[in-house]
Amino acid sequence: MYPPESEISLPLNQHPPTQLPYVAYSTWVVLTRWADVNDTYKNRQDCFKNYSLSYTDDCRMPESKTRQLRRAYYAAMTYTDAQVGKVLGQLSSEGFGDDTIVVLWGDHGWQLGEHGEWAKFTNFEDGVRVPFLLHVPGVTDAGMKTDALVELIDIYPTLTDLAGLPQPELCPSFSHNISECVEGVSVAPLLKDPTKQWKQAAFSQYPRPNSGIYYLPDHKYVRSNHSEQVMGYTMRTDKWRYTEWLHFNADTAMGNWSDVWGKELYDHTNATVDFNDENMNRAYDRGFEGVLAQLHDQLMEGWRAALPPAYAQTDDV
Numbered sequence: 377m378y379p380p381e382s383e384i385s386l387p388l389n390q391h392p393p394t395q396l397p398y399v400a401y402s403t404w405v406v407l408t409r410w411a412d413v414n415d416t417y418k419n420r421q422d423c424f425k426n427y428s429l430s431y432t433d434d435c436r437m438p439e440s441k442t443r444q445l446r447r448a449y450y451a452a453m454t455y456t457d458a459q460v461g462k463v464l465g466q467l468s469s470e471g472f473g474d475d476t477i478v479v480l481w482g483d484h485g486w487q488l489g490e491h492g493e494w495a496k497f498t499n500f501e502d503g504v505r506v507p508f509l510l511h512v513p514g515v516t517d518a519g520m521k522t523d524a525l526v527e528l529i530d531i532y533p534t535l536t537d538l539a540g541l542p543q544p545e546l547c548p549s550f551s552h553n554i555s556e557c558v559e560g561v562s563v564a565p566l567l568k569d570p571t572k573q574w575k576q577a578a579f580s581q582y583p584r585p586n587s588g589i590y591y592l593p594d595h596k597y598v599r600s601n602h603s604e605q606v607m608g609y610t611m612r613t614d615k616w617r618y619t620e621w622l623h624f625n626a627d628t629a630m631g632n633w634s635d636v637w638g639k640e641l642y643d644h645t646n647a648t649v650d651f652n653d654e655n656m657n658r659a660y661d662r663g664f665e666g667v668l669a670q671l672h673d674q675l676m677e678g679w680r681a682a683l684p685p686a687y688a689q690t691d692d693v
Contacts, residue, residue: 378450384443387489388652390436395657397638398427398592399584399606399621402497404487406587416441427589431492442489449488474513477538479531482506490651497587499610499619499640502651504580512538515567522570525578525612529560537562546687549680559679561687577611577674577682584608584621595637602626606637611675611682617642617654618671633676641668 378384392401403424408414416438417423423435437445460480467473485503487493496503508526510516533544547557565572583604585597597605607624609631610617619640622631639659647653658664674681 377454378447381440381443381447384447384450386439386442386446387491388650389490389655390492391655392431392491393640393642393655393657395660396431397621397640397657398589398594399637400498400608400619400640401427401430401589402493402495402587403430403589404494404497404587406497407494413437413441425589425591427591427593430589436492437489437494445494446488449486476513477535478509478511479535480507480509481528481531483528487651491654495587497582499580499582499608499617500651500654501612501617501642501644502654503582504610505612510534510563510567512567520567520570522566522574523614524563524566524570524572524574525614526563526566526575527560527578529558530563531560533558533560533562534564537564546680561683565684572684574684575682577613577679579679579682580610580612582608582610583624607631609675610640611671612644613671613674615643615645616667616671617644618659618668618675620672620675639668641671 405424408417408424420435423429429435464473464478467476467478483506484496485501485505486496487498487500487502490502491498491500493500493503498504506528508528508531535541536543543562544556544558546561547554547559551557566574584606586603590597595606604624604626606621608619608621610619617640620633621637621639622633623635623637624631640657641659641664642654642656643658644653659668680687
């Protein structure tokens with residue numbers, strides 16, 4: 377089905393973004409659990425530990441292996457798509473196609489050599505953006521698309537809304553002792569008006585040193601059982617992706633906004649479809665101070681302040 381490996385395209389951006397903080401980079405060591413990748417790096421374990429090597433061409437996945445892995449991934453996605461088709465076909469043949477709401481989503485993105493990264497362990501667009509497909513019989517039959525920002529936490533309240541069930545409560549500011557609440561909202565209004573004013577931002581996060589470079593030149597992890605000593609909080613608006621890597625207390629699940637290990641700012645004004653928009657980290661460039669300040673405040677205000685107008689509240693991440 378797919379052309380020979382030699383004809384599979386390589387990523388357009390095989391190098392890390394300019395001025396990428398060391399803490400942001402993932403060593404994708406998980407891939408070495410696969411025998412063929414492990415054989416490639418069996419004498420190069422320093423690539424996954426040494427910050428001065430992890431970024432380099434010398435440690436990047438060889439082109440032949442990159443093409444092979446990308447081709448295999450495409451094949452796996454095609455197979456998965458075929459299985460989804462079989463399930464939907466059976467649903468219709470059993471007579472449930474006209475009264476069953478279907479949602480298809482992924483729990484994380486997957487990098488295939490972009491920025492020299494693999495798997496999911498970053499806060500890049502490629503690592504956190506996911507499919508979110510919703511079919512509602514009699515509503516979406518002709519197909520529709522929205523550019524509104526939505527999140528996976530919206531799935532539960534959306535399904536209860538569409539099914540006519542009681543809507544779950546939004547989480548209060550301090551929800552540690554609440555047995556059931558949600559941070560998302562129903563996207564059903566977007567099915568009536570895909571251009572409706574909606575969320576101002578979508579949020580994700582990923583920890584370090586988990587899957588990152590352990591020995592950093594500018595900061596030091598402490599020896600601990602916690603793999604969450606730093607948390608990368610990232611926010612996607614219609615134009616920007618902004619990330620702050622904060623020293624993190626795993627016991628209280630709180631980040632320290634006064635102890636920032638790194639920042640990332642990427643311009644998505646003219647977004648592409650091949651994850652080629654995050655090659656220049658503008659967080660340390662002159663002329664972006666105002667944007668940084670505004671996005672920093674917005675990130676600190678958190679998800680409540682980013683909700684659609686009818687829901688919006690202010691709170692900290």
